[in-house]
Amino acid sequence: MEFKILGPLEVWTDDGRRVRTEGAKQERMLGTLLLNAGTVVPVARLVDAVWGDEPPATAPRQIRNLAGLLRRKLAAAQDGPPVLLTDGPGYRIAPNGHQVDALTFAHRVSVARGLTERGEPAAAVEEFRSALGLWRGPVLDGLSGSLLAAGAVALEELRLTAWENCLDLEAELGRHRQTVPELTALVAEHPLRDRFVTQLVRALQRAGRQADALAAHRRFAHRLADELGLDPGPELQLLHQELLKDGAAPAQNGTAPATRPPRPRQHLPRPAQLPPALATFVGRTAELSALDGLVDPAGPAAAGIGVVTGGAGTGKTALAVHWAHRVRERFPDGQLHLNLGGYALDPPLTPYEALARFLRALGTDLERVPGTVDESAALYRSLLADRRVLVLLDNAHNAEQVRPLLPGSAGSLALVTGRDGLTGLTACDGARRLVLDVLPRTEAVELIARIAGAERTRAEPRAAAELAAACGHLPLALGIAAGRLAERPHRTLGEHTAELRDAEDRLTALQIDSDAASAVRVAFDLSYRALQPTAQRLFRLLGLAPGNCISTDAAAVLSGSAPAATRTVLEHLAAAHLLNPAGPDRYRLHDLLRCYAAERATAETRPTERAAARERLRSWHLHRTETPPRSPAPQLPHLAPTTAAPDA
Template sequence: MQTGTVHGGVHVHQQHRFVRPVPRQLPPDTSRFTGREDELSRLDARAGTPTLITGTAGVGKTALAVRWAHRCRDRFPDGQLYVDMRGYSPRGPVDAGQALEGFLHALDVDPELVPVDTGDKAALYRSVTDGRRLLVLVDNVSDADQARPLLAASDTVTVLVTSRNRLPGLVSRDGVGRLGLDVLPPDEAVSLLRATAGVDRVDADPAAAARLADQCARLPLALRVAAERCADTPFTTLADLTADLAAEQDRLDLLSSDTDPTAAVRAVLSWSYRALPADAAAAFRAFGLHTTSEASLDAVAVLLDVPPASARRVVDCLVSAHLVEPTARDRYRLHDLLRAYAVERARAEVSPDDCAAAIRRVLAWYLHTADAADRVLLPLYQRTPLPAESVPLEFADRVAAMRWCETERVNLVSAVRSAADSGHHDIARWFPPALWSFFDLRKHWADWMAVFGIGLTSARVIGDRDAEAYILGSLGVALHDTGQYDRAIDHYQEALAISEEIGNDRLLGGTLASLSHVYRRLSRFDEALDCLHRSLTIRQSTRDRRGEAITLNRLGAVYRDLGRLDESLDHLHRSLDLRRGIGDRHGEGFAHHSLAATYSTLGRIDTAMEHYRHSVEAHREVGNLFGEAQGLDCLAKLLRLTGDEPGARAAWEQSLAIYDSFGSAEADQVRARLAG
């Protein structure tokens, strides 16, 4: 419920907008964590300073970091951030810019204000985290450049980095402390077996337990998998198990390198995999066909071509065997070594035709579900129906649709790339329109350009000229918004040429309106007006009412810039009427703001203030925080001009609260106005 008071005609809401919860992004704590007390104590002593945890694959770097983080989470009431940088993934790493975008969104920074440049993102990240008591866990880093921008500047923020590499540059240049993690000492390795395989079993044959620990190279990952096998075979002795493992190692010839402790992991994985029921083994192979190492239960069900309830049963079997780990409700991840083994098993045991069919199924499912989310996020946006190929998830509302897109963002980008790489260009071509609303609202610039760039290539491969024109125009929007005006114009001009060639008036009208926006930004007003008049004629003839409203709004803005204020008002009122008629509250917010600016230029202050109030209400209703803050700031200026100091202060305080919530540079300007 919203409550508040009225100052100067503006309703001051005490609670008026969605605020993201404090981020609690840590993965679940590792069950039956054993040992490492010395390392945990050393992390205790280094709280407030960045620390790099290094060691070989499977040695337990992430488990140690997560255990310490959960043990100390009360020290960080402002939240815990987590990102898997995928430094050793066959699908490629996450770059620092992508990780920073995720962190800034989790910290409630408005997407509109997230910069494009990684250095600028890092600067904003340092500003937003300054003084906050936060824990940041940066997992699976392969090089210093992945981690360096994620280091905070405040000693209230503790950053943990895990990597298989020693990253000397991070230590020497950035002052990051290093904590080297070796395999478990013999007694701790046996203790881990005792905690997982059972006290009676291990104590009954300590020599066999020690031998099993050595066969597993005392790596926690291998020990847990082996211990689960012990627990599942109550009538088999530890001596029997060590003999089985020795035979498996000999059969696979995995011990050719005595200096490679991870060789034992592969042997244990093979050993455990062959003990799985057939349907669980198929599920493990399905994880090897997924686009990344993390998948939802729904995606696994699609890969297996079974209902989610059936997939849950077999995935639970994999969780019990420690072959996959849950990261959230109905989401699972494979360790890098496990994923590599799953890929190997899929290639060796699944026919090429079945592999191709499963991959096609999951790519089509991601596409159709992204399209379903897109239709909820911006329901008035014109779309071409997808060819029927998959049954997507359904979303109750915009919040659910946005949550799915954010959760699956890495998988969606990977799915587009996988579709193109595997020759499914018809799928890759459809991803850009299916993800338009998500990228337009969240401004993940790097992913936006990557997805649309891949889609453009695929559209050209299959000769889809409509898709080519659409994607070129959409890339133009991203380039304009990131200040790359010359490149934006080039993309728009190419899209225009194709649209005219193929006779696609809908694309032609939209591209002309978008091109005008760049010309206006460059003060090339005659060219902007020419584009807009052509756009208006086309959109009216095609009965594109939403497009017509956008074009009218942009005409009104250009006329205001030229001092043709009566024409500005005429076009802006027509735009507002159209938007009201089709129920476009998002567009109403922009129309009211533009009308307010024109009335203010005319000196009709009362009317301008009324339109700013309507703009604030519309933006608040649809959750456009940046638009709300801008409207409040402009309204406050007019309230002060009329002598209503309390009303101006109330509006500025609301605007400041929003700007501060996402670390906007405008916050300092509003703060200065309040101080004045």
């Protein structure tokens, strides 16, 4: 079976029959899966792709229905290996045994680049042309949706880069006259793409059309100055000087051609905005190694994107800043940094506000900052083109806030931190994702030693381990507890640990009186307040359950909701890193988060509702205990049921 997304969405069987999809919703779902062929797309992401910002309450169930209908339609159209698979939290297209034109395109481009490196330009051109011939129009032409449009950006950029590479090889083979019509059309479609203009001007020059080459340069220079306030790049400037030396500039009434006087090339400042690295940073060896892979010189020829995600207080910013300092020499043109305020007391920065700050850091006068997000993003990418800049975007709110701030060309790298999973950057923008958890025991004890003192920690190793456990190995909590201990040099670790462990309000004990914003409770508050009301309610009720691990069925009983609806809310809580998956349909609540959830339940849930939730869960557990096992064991006595089964 063949799937085509490089143009309108089409599905064809091997014997040439067209498979018709049923409705826009199914097409948007299939298009999203094909954009991410071979990788899992979570149900929540598919909901966003199909409905946008206002999905119905039944959207997750409808996604599963759409997936079932699509799976049956594809299976009925052609025998063979399954195409649409259910995989963990979502669905994925299995390309094995099937063709996806986007994957075929990427493969042929890779082959063409290999031929180029081996010095076979003619064969490389043929492979590039074969790849470009797969395109029938814009990606998923006719399907609307911001997520689909964002997912198409990477493919479109790969297409344009392949076209540039192909035309460079055509020039190397001396095919200047043949490529002029093609380049003229490409410049008309992409008038601000410096590489196409340079290739057109050179082709016109080599074809003996110097006057036309000068005119093409003049049009581009005027447009670039008027729209972005920039000059052409160094290569095009040198080419322009060659043309002027040829003396072929056309006369206009006996005078020199009307060209603007050349302006000096803009020299960008070299920003160095990274915050100071923490002297108390410990461990994270595996995580640092994973981030090192982002700057692998053998990596893809595109701007890299890394995402560090995790719960409140896990040390995402500390890790990102520490790593950024380790690799700063790999980015000689500077390092940009911005706290996007995604989880803060103040509203998050808008993309326009963030772009304005970056543009000013790159030397753009305030009055020359464009008035829209799209124009500002275009100027920002132009300023970073052909430069190696590290962009650290801390505390992101969502993928839409981040996308306009991503560099557009190879050499630069964006590293994003956020509590939300930022799945869109992974699914649609090719970001590599790193999930940060609490520290291992040994590293947690080492952090205490760094702050409270190594000698004190070595003197009481058992108490240090117990203190780390009382903090749940959470870096923020460890830092606060160790900081309070450092203020009391005469107190032993054992005394401090006993006070924290026995505190009636452990979250209050984990705050610094002079710095309320650093409290563990405040960090949890910011994540909790960002939840939808249904997710807030379930999170509160989880604080009433015994233990810190719960199944989907038990959570459904606790909340009085259907298991399917509860599963969706639990997935949402896990994506916000307020829960951790602990097996199939099971979730674990961090000890300190459980304290916080119970606190919120006491403050925001009526006593009658709390009592009813506990009673539902108690009855359900009792019924499960009394129910005979499926495989009878006659030698074991069975309890006679004493309670009716709960509705759930």
